[in-house]
Amino acid sequence: MTTEYEPRDMRARNKQATREAIGAAALRLALERGPDGLASVRVRDIAEAAGVAPRTYNNYFSSREEAVCVFLNDQARRLGAALRARPWGEPLGEAIAAAAVDVFADPEPDRAGLSMIMSAPALRGEALKAFAMAEEPLAAAIAERAGVDRRALSPAVTAAAVAGAVRAAASHWLAGPDPAPFAEVLREALGTAVSPRPSGLPHP
Numbered sequence: 001m002t003t004e005y006e007p008r009d010m011r012a013r014n015k016q017a018t019r020e021a022i023g024a025a026a027l028r029l030a031l032e033r034g035p036d037g038l039a040s041v042r043v044r045d046i047a048e049a050a051g052v053a054p055r056t057y058n059n060y061f062s063s064r065e066e067a068v069c070v071f072l073n074d075q076a077r078r079l080g081a082a083l084r085a086r087p088w089g090e091p092l093g094e095a096i097a098a099a100a101v102d103v104f105a106d107p108e109p110d111r112a113g114l115s116m117i118m119s120a121p122a123l124r125g126e127a128l129k130a131f132a133m134a135e136e137p138l139a140a141a142i143a144e145r146a147g148v149d150r151r152a153l154s155p156a157v158t159a160a161a162v163a164g165a166v167r168a169a170a171s172h173w174l175a176g177p178d179p180a181p182f183a184e185v186l187r188e189a190l191g192t193a194v195s196p197r198p199s200g201l202p203h204p
Contacts, residue, residue, distance in 0.1 A: 018056065020071070022046060022056075023067050025047075029045055030068050039122070043057050065122055065123055072130040073126075077137065079137065079141075080138045096138075097186075097187055100162060100166060101187060104186060105186050119174075131167045135159040135163050138159040142155040164193065168189055169185045169188070
């Protein structure tokens with residue numbers, strides 16, 4: 001099934017593949033040089049590693065930080081669509097948790113890459129932006145699924161709680177010396193943040 005954030009034609013798929021290739025190259029170079037060496041990663045280096053021209057890079061990203069964090073941004077954008085794709089009869093809290101696990105934990109995040117993004121001062125702002133980016137489309141999907149006005153407070157509060165739970169789960173998972181699978185940590189965090197029927201939202 002095509003979601004609102006999935007490319008719909010060959011040209012769009014090619015653009016998305018280029019975007020992902022540039023982001024993967026930027027993250028790989030940043031990991032090789034470490035957080036303190038991020039400033040030495042040049043646009044030319046990223047473009048060469050991704051097999052594109054520097055001009056192509058500039059068409060997709062305005063900063064190194066944005067390129068490094070692209071996978072997190074793309075995940076956040078998919079969360080609302082992932083909730084809409086859940087079975088309609090599934091309790092809302094369970095549907096939200098399953099959608100978040102599908103988006104953020106399947107496959108398991110790259111621990112080294114996520115750790116650098118969550119801890120490096122130059123990247124932390126982009127990470128926070130990504131988590132916040134998930135809130136509006138998720139709130140719209142929650143309101144639609146629950147049959148309430150999109151302008152109501154409950155969908156926005158629930159979406160913010162989910163975004164916060166994902167961020168907290170990532171921090172907790174990275175802090176553990178021998179962590180459980182991220183999906184388990186994320187489900188635990190979401191179970192704390194979102195009940196099977198979030199307050200103020202009727203069951204569909």
